[in-house]
Amino acid sequence: MADGAPQSGISANRLEAEDYHANFADLYPPLDRHEAHVASDRCYFCYDAPCVTACPTAIDIPLFIRQIATDTPEAAARTIFSQNILGGMCARVCPTEQLCEEACVREAAEGKPVQIGRLQRYATDTLMAADVHPFTRAAATGKRVAVVGAGPAGLSAAHRLALHGHDVTILDAKPKAGGLNEYGIAAYKTPDNFAQREVDWLLQIGGISVEHERALGRDTTLEQLRNDFDAVFLGIGLSGTNALGIPGDDLENVQDAVDFIDQLRQANAKADIPIGRDVVVIGGGMTAVDAAVQSRLLGAETVTIVYRRGQDGMSASGKEQDHATHEGVHLKCNAQPVALHGDGAVREVEFEYTTQSGGQLVGTGERFRLPADQVFVAIGQTLGETGLELDGRKIAVGAGGRTTLDGVWAGGDCASGGDDLTVTAVAEGRDAAEDIHAMLSGGE
Amino acid sequence: MADLSINFAGIKSPNPFWLASAPPTDKEYNVRRAFDAGWGGVVWKTLGLDPHVVNVNGPRYGAIYGADRRLLGLNNIELITDRPLQTNLDEIKAVKRDYPDRAMVVSLMVPCDEKSWKTILPMVEETGADGVELNFGCPHGMSERGMGSAVGQVPEYIEMVTRWVKQNTRMPCIVKLTPNITDIRKPAEAAHRGGADAVSLINTINSITSVNLDLFAPEPTIDGKGAHGGYCGPAVKPIALNMVAEIARNPVTADLPISGIGGITTWRDAAEFIALGAGSVQVCTAAMTYGFKIVEEMISGLGQWMDEKGHTNIDAITGRAVPNCSDWQNLNLNYVTKARIDQDLCISCGRCFAACEDTSHQAISMSADRTFEVIDEECVACNLCVNVCPVEGCITMEEMKPGEVDPRTGRTVEAEPADWTTHPNNPASVAAE
Numbered sequence: 069m070a071d072g073a074p075q076s077g078i079s080a081n082r083l084e085a086e087d088y089h090a091n092f093a094d095l096y097p098p099l100d101r102h103e104a105h106v107a108s109d110r111c112y113f114c115y116d117a118p119c120v121t122a123c124p125t126a127i128d129i130p131l132f133i134r135q136i137a138t139d140t141p142e143a144a145a146r147t148i149f150s151q152n153i154l155g156g157m158c159a160r161v162c163p164t165e166q167l168c169e170e171a172c173v174r175e176a177a178e179g180k181p182v183q184i185g186r187l188q189r190y191a192t193d194t195l196m197a198a199d200v201h202p203f204t205r206a207a208a209t210g211k212r213v214a215v216v217g218a219g220p221a222g223l224s225a226a227h228r229l230a231l232h233g234h235d236v237t238i239l240d241a242k243p244k245a246g247g248l249n250e251y252g253i254a255a256y257k258t259p260d261n262f263a264q265r266e267v268d269w270l271l272q273i274g275g276i277s278v279e280h281e282r283a284l285g286r287d288t289t290l291e292q293l294r295n296d297f298d299a300v301f302l303g304i305g306l307s308g309t310n311a312l313g314i315p316g317d318d319l320e321n322v323q324d325a326v327d328f329i330d331q332l333r334q335a336n337a338k339a340d341i342p343i344g345r346d347v348v349v350i351g352g353g354m355t356a357v358d359a360a361v362q363s364r365l366l367g368a369e370t371v372t373i374v375y376r377r378g379q380d381g382m383s384a385s386g387k388e389q390d391h392a393t394h395e396g397v398h399l400k401c402n403a404q405p406v407a408l409h410g411d412g413a414v415r416e417v418e419f420e421y422t423t424q425s426g427g428q429l430v431g432t433g434e435r436f437r438l439p440a441d442q443v444f445v446a447i448g449q450t451l452g453e454t455g456l457e458l459d460g461r462k463i464a465v466g467a468g469g470r471t472t473l474d475g476v477w478a479g480g481d482c483a484s485g486g487d488d489l490t491v492t493a494v495a496e497g498r499d500a501a502e503d504i505h506a507m508l509s510g511g512e
Numbered sequence: 513m514a515d516l517s518i519n520f521a522g523i524k525s526p527n528p529f530w531l532a533s534a535p536p537t538d539k540e541y542n543v544r545r546a547f548d549a550g551w552g553g554v555v556w557k558t559l560g561l562d563p564h565v566v567n568v569n570g571p572r573y574g575a576i577y578g579a580d581r582r583l584l585g586l587n588n589i590e591l592i593t594d595r596p597l598q599t600n601l602d603e604i605k606a607v608k609r610d611y612p613d614r615a616m617v618v619s620l621m622v623p624c625d626e627k628s629w630k631t632i633l634p635m636v637e638e639t640g641a642d643g644v645e646l647n648f649g650c651p652h653g654m655s656e657r658g659m660g661s662a663v664g665q666v667p668e669y670i671e672m673v674t675r676w677v678k679q680n681t682r683m684p685c686i687v688k689l690t691p692n693i694t695d696i697r698k699p700a701e702a703a704h705r706g707g708a709d710a711v712s713l714i715n716t717i718n719s720i721t722s723v724n725l726d727l728f729a730p731e732p733t734i735d736g737k738g739a740h741g742g743y744c745g746p747a748v749k750p751i752a753l754n755m756v757a758e759i760a761r762n763p764v765t766a767d768l769p770i771s772g773i774g775g776i777t778t779w780r781d782a783a784e785f786i787a788l789g790a791g792s793v794q795v796c797t798a799a800m801t802y803g804f805k806i807v808e809e810m811i812s813g814l815g816q817w818m819d820e821k822g823h824t825n826i827d828a829i830t831g832r833a834v835p836n837c838s839d840w841q842n843l844n845l846n847y848v849t850k851a852r853i854d855q856d857l858c859i860s861c862g863r864c865f866a867a868c869e870d871t872s873h874q875a876i877s878m879s880a881d882r883t884f885e886v887i888d889e890e891c892v893a894c895n896l897c898v899n900v901c902p903v904e905g906c907i908t909m910e911e912m913k914p915g916e917v918d919p920r921t922g923r924t925v926e927a928e929p930a931d932w933t934t935h936p937n938n939p940a941s942v943a944a945e
């Protein structure tokens with residue numbers, strides 16, 4: 069298929085079969101033992117280490133790295149999992165350059181942090197490859213907790229609750245568990261079905277049943293759950309997305325970026341996914357970057373991310389942006405879409421340059437058009453309807469993830485506070501579980 | 513997990529990891545934090561009689577480093593505690609009361625007369641401490657006053673003082689030995705004769721870590737002058753391991769419990785001391801370099817290794833390597849190995865070649881494309897290439913099977929062991945049966 073000028077419009081099979089394989093392989097392959105030892109040797113075992121403070125789940129990073137250095141990666145994995153049961157996924161998807169590795173004192177000393185993320189992967193892979201689940205459940209308490217959503221927040225909460233001996237029922241709207249680990253994260257960050265393998269491994273704790281394709285609001289209500297269970301945890305993420313709301317946004321091949329990635333992650337063969345020759349992605353976050361990069365990896369010829377503010381305003385990290393440009397994605401900043409043009413299917417996107425004026429983002433009046441066979445919209449996700457009190461656009465939660473409704477906790481992307489990151493969701497799920505556990509144990 | 517608790521010469525501790533008598537155990541604040549961090553026991557910083565000693569007010573330490581400024585050896589000129597005796601005793605009592613399950617051993621150093629020992633021992637007993645350790649090891653300052661290693665270097669003194677101590681207290685008595693002698697078995701035997709319940713070793717080794725070439729003075733330099741200090745840290749571990757093994761192998765002291773000290777930094781170091789006969793281990797420099805928290809790695813690592821190997825408790829591994837500590841003359845000369853370079857792991861740095869070509873047996877070849885290979889006809893299996901290779905596991909020693917011909921000697925490898933004692937070149941050899 070690769071011969072000749074790339075065809076305009078949307079088309080599958082733009083690349084040779086082996087190219088797909090290479091393009092969607094592990095972005096950062098695992099360290100081998102020697103590499104792990106060299107990398108671990110660089111850790112200074114800092115006192116009250118800044119990397120630990122920077123980790124939303126507060127993994128004891130110096131300890132686990134020392135355990136790798138002394139050739140006990142299994143012990144290192146236990147150290148990691150005791151704080152973060154999704155330490156395997158986090159090792160692959162955390163923007164470490166904005167978290168632990170940014171705080172590493174060797175970043176300050178030499179501009180080269182200890183490779184914490186990759187070391188974490190080395191340790192967790194070692195234990196998971198041995199198919200060892202490092203925890204045993206406490207004696208059953210007879211208490212029942214409903215967890216809505218099997219994303220990182222829900223899984224983390226469920227595991228911690230099960231560990232304490234409670235019986236957990238997870239309900240999830242989707243056919244597979246994992247939340248965005250399964251349906252959202254870039255394919256090259258978590259190849260080889262890792263998300264499902266991790267869920268299976270996590271469930272080995274016992275005491276957790278998962279009910280797939282059971283949606284809150286459709287198949288049950290919050291009232292019902294509060295009646296049937298001793299506590300309810302909501303980890304429903306952000307199920308809606310913002311629309312462009314400009315002329316032409318209903319044209320064919322204008323698609324939500326999250327849906328596109330979902331389709332990509334679930335595809336049996338990446339070659340089957342039709343992709344445009346000229347792709348435009350609108351947005352400035354991780355979703356925009358992932359949609360753009362994966363468009364390139366599927367064979368799109370030109371891919372442009374257009375973001376309405378300056379580049380330093382993009383929420384995708386510098387490393388993510390570099391990765392995108394390295395993969396041949398163009399970044400265009402300070403421009404907002406005003407209309408999409410085409411005849412049935414989209415052909416062009418019209419933008420207006422923007423500037424800051426009196427603290428406001430305003431159009432300059434100067435316009436330009438980009439050719440586009442396909443447009444991905446990545447301008448933010450929204451919370452589904454829960455009836456709970458909100459703080460801004462998310463469920464209002466206090467300490468321990470308590471919502472304003474008795475017996476209902478929430479955490480992860482759907483709850484107020486914290487960044488929209490996998491690791492934050494894990495931390496909030498875990499902490500809410502501890503709070504629920506304290507309540508169920510008659511703590512108050 | 514395996515049971516890490518120990519009963520060392522009657523002193524119980526939840527794990528074998530103790531802090532050695534030194535700054536980490538110098539006062540209540542430190543020891544409480546150490547126990548909170550998970551240490552199984554401490555040997556309190558050495559007490560003496562009042563008036564208490566004083567320390568220098570300039571630098572006490574010198575260091576040597578490995579790559580990346582990793583501290584490998586520490587040299588110190590600190591003396592015993594420089595705080596009043598009663599202050600220490602009060603603190604020991606308070607800590608022991610609050611941490612009854614931890615081992616509290618008190619290190620002592622008083623002048624070489626029975627009266628001094630009779631004075632201090634009841635005071636220590638009164639604190640509720642679990643035992644005493646006699647510091648016969650400090651190699652600087654105190655030795656100039658006839659204490660520390662000045663006692664530890666004279667076996668008769670060790671025996672005499674140990675006997676006084678045993679006669680004047682019910683507490684278990686550990687004798688801490690100095691490595692600054694020629695044969696470590698002699699002071700250990702003397703301690704044994706004197707009735708010691710255990711020995712601990714090593715204390716620090718006489719050393720000068722570096723010389724300031726502007727001042728022409730040893731470091732650490734105090735107003736232009738320096739004095740030798742005591743050396744410790746990872747660099748001394750091999751010396752300590754050998755001394756521990758010597759005592760464990762000696763039939764006279766074979767049953768004497770040993771507390772192993774010297775460069776212990778990780779669980780593996782500790783396991784090695786234990787395998788050579790130590791029933792507990794003590795740590796100083798590693799804690800001073802990295803903080804109390806390192807004990808977490810020691811506990812998890814030792815526990816994991818024991819679980820993996822099916823060792824259920826510390827007794828099951830103590831001394832397990834002692835029977836394999838032999839003498840040169842008993843090593844099997846029919847055991848033949850050859851170096852093997854794993855070409856997949858080799859990064860072509862050429863260090864093995866430099867080592868073998870320049871300083872050993874010219875048994876490694878180098879091709880134009882930097883492929884390095886062992887020449888079996890020349891390889892004497894010295895292990896130097898293995899030791900200098902930067903990639904662990906890249907060069908290994910492969911054992912030749914009986915029946916194979918060693919291309920270097922042309923001799924067939926024999927299945928039966930044979931050592932120097934029966935070798936024809938040995939003038940004193942006894943003919944094999």
Ligand SMILES: Cc1cc2nc3c(=O)[nH]c(=O)nc-3n(C[C@H](O)[C@H](O)[C@H](O)COP(=O)(O)OP(=O)(O)OC[C@H]3O[C@@H](n4cnc5c(N)ncnc54)[C@H](O)[C@@H]3O)c2cc1C
Nearest residue numbers: 217219220221241247248283284305480481488489490493
């Ligand atoms: C494209 C993309 C890429 C990303 N890349 C990264 C990255 O590289 N690194 C990173 O740290 N973060 C990344 N994130 C963010 C990260 O994925 C989220 O922060 C994280 O998944 C939030 O976890 P959660 O459990 O709160 O929600 P989700 O993962 O969204 O899980 C919510 C779950 O709830 C279920 N659910 C929703 N509504 C209902 C209902 N009514 N009834 C029952 N079930 C329901 C859903 O099916 C889903 O399984 C990315 C996000 C996106 C969209």
Ligand SMILES: Cc1cc2nc3c(=O)[nH]c(=O)nc-3n(C[C@H](O)[C@H](O)[C@H](O)COP(=O)(O)O)c2cc1C
Nearest residue numbers: 532533534558588647715744745774775795796797
């Ligand atoms: C600063 C310093 C002070 C020490 N003071 C004492 C002491 O008062 N009494 C004692 O028995 N040993 C003392 N030691 C020796 C240690 O207890 C220990 O035997 C030695 O440091 C070797 O162990 P290491 O390699 O783990 O440091 C001291 C060591 C250091 C570094």
Ligand code: SF4
Nearest residue numbers: 535570571572573800
């Ligand atoms: S370690 Fe503490 S006491 Fe020692 S020199 Fe540094 S600051 Fe001073």
